[in-house]
Amino acid sequence: MGSKPDLALDSSAKLNNGIEIPRLGLGTWVGTSNPTPGSTQRAVLHALKRGYRHVDTAMIYGNEREVGEAARESGLPREEVFVTTKLWNQDQGYDAVLEACEKSLKRLGFSFLDLYLIHWPVEKRRLESWKAFEKLLDEGKCRAIGVSNFTEVHLEELIENSSIVPSINQVEFSPYLNQENLLNLCRSHGIWLEAYSPLTRGKKLRDPKLMEIAQRYGKTSAQVLIRWVLQKDMIVLPKSFDVKRIEENLNVYDFKITDRDMNVLDSMNQNLRNSWNPYAPEDIRAFSSS
Helix, strand or coil: CCCCCCCCCCCEEECCCCCEEECECEECCCCCCCCCCCHHHHHHHHHHHHCCCEEECCHHHCCHHHHHHHHHHCCCCHHHCEEEEEECHHHCCHHHHHHHHHHHHHHHCCCCECEEEECCCCCCCHHHHHHHHHHHHHHCCECCEEEECCCHHHHHHHHHCCCCCCCEEEEECECCECCHHHHHHHHHCCCEEEEECCCHHHCCCCCHHHHHHHHHHCCCHHHHHHHHHHHCCCEEECECCCHHHHHHHHCCCCCCCCHHHHHHHHCCCCCCCCCCCCCCHHHHHHCCCC
16 A cells, blocks of 8 residues: 655555545535635635645535536546545435435536545444445446545444445544554555544644744645655645645645654644544434434
């Protein structure tokens, strides 16, 4: 599962079914903000013009339609733009999955998805949902299938009860949430780990230790965090709707973090979660079958 010796904008990962996915993608989660109409489309179009070829969206983000419009407006051939979307919790269950996929395809204006992910590991539904994912893959509706926010327990359950191993597990990952055990488990099964919120949603960008490392390379804290994920042989999804930040996040291929600094960054784990905490009882209840 090694990356190319020299990372570049066109660096890709070969998934366990042979499909290539760009190692750097644009995240489009809008969070709690109230985005202006067309903001996703403008951001994605700018990113594609600057060289991004991987865009991550989800049904619950409410911007699949804008992502599809931007892909078409870019003028790039469909096969050159890798688009991921995700199944929302209320759409889990075999028949519901098949219907939800068709709706996502319609909103995007695509005939196929490059990657379809189960967004969250909903109890008592996730295995049934995965069976539908396998059918979608077999029918060519998806080029690859995977999961998101799955812990070691969820992954082991899925692998034991399925004929197809997920290609991707998309989880929150940064030096401040360094999930090494999960990363190692994914690697042992040929699953690529994809890091969202690599920039800690801005919470740690002014960490003195991180800023000191960034200064040594003449880079921003954000660029160091993105490069760290890439050098750990993962796929990374920095999110931004700001033109300058989109370009800044792309400028991570003209330097390499030394082994010494990589070790320092590896040691900065604080279990800082900006999203779901699978070990909190209230969060576990949130993803029950009810």
